[in-house]
Amino acid sequence: MSILHTESLTKVYGTADQPIYALNGMNLAVEQGEFLAIMGPSGSGKSTALYLMGGLEKPTSGKVWLRNSDMSVLNDDDLSKLRRQSLGFVFQFFNLIPVLSARENVAIPLILDGVPRPEALKRADESLSRVGLQDRGSHRPSELSGGQQQRAALARALVTKPDVVLADEPTGNLDSRSSDEVVQMLREAVDKWGQTIVLVTHDPRVAAHANRIVFLKDGKIVDENHLKGEGKAEQIREQLSKVALS
């Protein structure tokens, strides 16, 4: 039984006479405890897919099901509630609110949901220590390195123990060492706590940590990789350029 699945998910931008199909009938099922990577050339609709699955944007047609409930029937307030209770996000940029400390940033989804502040901060600290930032809780984002910022964002995504964490190129801005750290954390969340993760990335070395990779092109899934065997990253790179050229 998949925890999240989409049903001919379609998103059209632009005008009626010049439609841009950002996503074109995508069918995807994400299993409980799965670490899924989405790859594809620039403009293939990866981010769009993630936004639709996260309820950040409404599909033109098609549906997203989270734990068997249809997200398309929810109104804005219900979607907000869903995002803060059942989903976690990590983006490439602007993840943290600059005027809040790392601890407060992590606590936001809890506080917005009405958890009393002391408890929320306690849970934030726990989440921060999971990503190795236990002694950075009182720092402002500007006082953290890029990698630390992304780990803090991950701590926030994990703090509510969401059904699914959606990450859009979380390592896109990082050097390879920081990038490795972040991916390690993601992997750990999957292995230790059975966290389900959907990750968009360009980086084959990052994607190599996933359980499965789907390849998007022109808004459609065109290939899949279940990642068995050695030399994963090389194999992914080849597959990606094949998709891009096809």
Next chain:
Amino acid sequence: MTAKTNDRGAAMWQMTLMGLRYLNGRRLRTVLTTLAIVFGVALIFTTNLALPSVVNTFKQSMTAMTGADITITRTSGESFTPDSVLPLISGVENVQAVTGLLRRQFNIPTLGDNAFGNSGQLELIGIDTTSAQNVRQFPMSEGRFLEEGETGAAIFPAGIADFAPQLTLDTRFPLITAGGLKLYTVVGFLAEQGSLSAPQIYVTLSDAQAAFNQEGLINTVEVSIDANADRSAVIAAIQQVLGSGYQMNAESNAAAAVGSIQIGLAIFNMLGALALFLGAFLIFNTFRTVVIERRHDLGMLRAVGATRRQITMMLVIESLIQGVVGTVIGLILGYLLAVGGFAAMGTIYKDYLNVTLPPIQVNLTALLLASGSGILTALLAGYLPARSAGKISPLEALRPSTVASVERAARWSLIVGIILAVLGVLLLLTGSKGAAAGAILFLVGMVVAAPGLVIPTARLFSPLLTLWFAREGDLARGNLVRQPSRAAITGSTLMIGLAVLVMAAALVTAFTALVEDLANVNFSSDILLTPQSVAIYNNVIGADETLANRLRALPEVETVGTLRYASSSAANGQALQVLGIDPNEYPQVASFDFTEGQAETAFAELGSGRNAILTSLAMSTLGLSVGDELVLDTAEGPQTYRVIAAANDILTFKVNAVFISQANLAADFHKAEDVLLMINLAPGADETAALANVQTIVNDYPQFTAQLTGEYRDTLVKTSAGAMYLFYVIAFLILIPAALGLLNTLTINILERTREIGVVRAVGGSRKQVRRMITAEALLLGIFGSAMGVLAGVAMSYGFIAAMGSIGWTVPYTFPLMGIIAAIVIGVMLALFTSILPARNATRLDIIRALQYE
């Protein structure tokens, strides 16, 4: 359930914390925005602290203080014959005893050795010694009580020691009366403290009647009632038998004085409201920027599950914080202003109006009004941007900056604004009543059209700018055009400030001309005897006929015309000054400026029957025209007068006054005191010698000052011109928030472009070039605001002068050329001045930091 309430609390608290941190992160901007609220609140608070105190002082100085159960006066405050009233009251059930008094508070001149300390006022209370003691107790602390029918004896409440410690038993002191100076002897002191605002003197009723030249009259009735009687029932019963011309336990209304102060209150409140309105502009502007600036943060909050409401709430809380802080500071500042103002104004009031101002007391109304409007302004101004913040899509967090297209909105606002402005001009041209509305409509139209006017104005002036600032000018224009609505709001703020300035200039010019005109027309006499306060006669003790007759006996004197006074009200309750003139003599010494009716026949008609000439202000407030009937409340009950003309003279053109003959004033109001005397000299008489002779007689009546009319006119024109400068003060006050607005916009523009300025500097732009760019931008804003301000100012001044014409103050419209020049100069100077600080900040930016600025 508790979890739910907890919810809200935690989230709210988090929002508040975030708000505070954001505000702290942009300290300069926070301060500038908050200042706008501070200013408006301070203005409203200080106005509502100070002016009601002044009103109260006036009222208090007229209030009868008494130990009796019930005090009855005429609604107009005027006198009446006891025979018609006392028996009626005595007949009411549960009334124990009744006594009639004649009491009046009046200004006293400084006599040789001033017997009453610093107090410029005195209350003389005439009591009927026998019946007064039936109504209440007069326990004595020293000496004896007054005796029936005695003259020249006075007793004081114990509190007199505070005013005049030198008064002891058997001291003799002089007092002004309608019959000239009179000596009294202190025969006793009452145990009671008495009024604290002005010394009180008790004399016999007959002495008081002589002093006020009101033989046989009283103006107050004091009543004692049975111990177990229901007081309100007795009051109702008395009211029943006396009818509506009388009132119980009322503060007598110093109608004229209080009325004009209340107009002042309204004007200053409007000013405060205008300042807050500009403040609202500022906050609105700032918050709109804040929303753009923070869209990443806001989008991120939405992405991690904040609802629209929560986002809106956060920004509302933020503006509320500014509103509350601004209000608190504004209240403190307002209080200090009021205290300082009283300290400064105290002497003026003392000298000109004979009123001692009380210490400032904080009253709840002022507190609520000021803080309410401050906080509400912040809330309202913050709400719209906060709502649009709530609508930010979570995806905003992930997108690089988006530039919204404002062109379309600007075009629409231009069209709507121009339609409004054109309608305003049409209304203005139809003149009279709708003119003021037309002026306001025009102003609103300009404000609405402003965003659409920014680009054309910038384009229009760009050749000039390029000439002056070369390439930096182009950059500056680009900056304004990029954010036309912000430039528009700033321009509008400046516009309103400058428009008020232009209007003030036009009004001052017009009024000064009007006063000079009236002064020349009206004072055709040679010598003038004025009481201590001209135009407010309630507190004046005039003179009986002997003064005028003694003057007439002088060989140099040809005619003496006098003015007498009573207060009254029309059937609708409108308070009126009734002025008694002699239809034969008065036209010789003074002349009216007739606006309706015939000058030739008006005076003859005034002498026959109950006919009246009204000031044009009174005509329009009462809605009357020539031939109508006017029912006046008099000491003899309601009397019907016929309106025969409308006319103004310099002393009455701004009051609701009714001129009737002195014969009618005596018959209907029992008033025969001259409060103003005008003398015409015989042909060939020497002015100086005549004045000396007049002065000798006036020495016996120290309540009057004798002056050559020419001198008096000059001082009058000068003082009223001085009073007109109040308009300028108002205009300059309004310019303060306008300056704040400019400073705010320029600062925000620079904050927003920090990175851009960094790039300009990194690629080799010099500090000087950056400064020139900002100066050029300020200049463009200044020109824009001034241009709009001048247009709006001309419309507003025209509208208000036309509107004044419609209520009878016909003032010729003078094109306020000087005001316009001043407005342009001030607008541009203000813009340049406010650009100094932001320009300095921008040039001092550290290049590396600026490039990293997010």
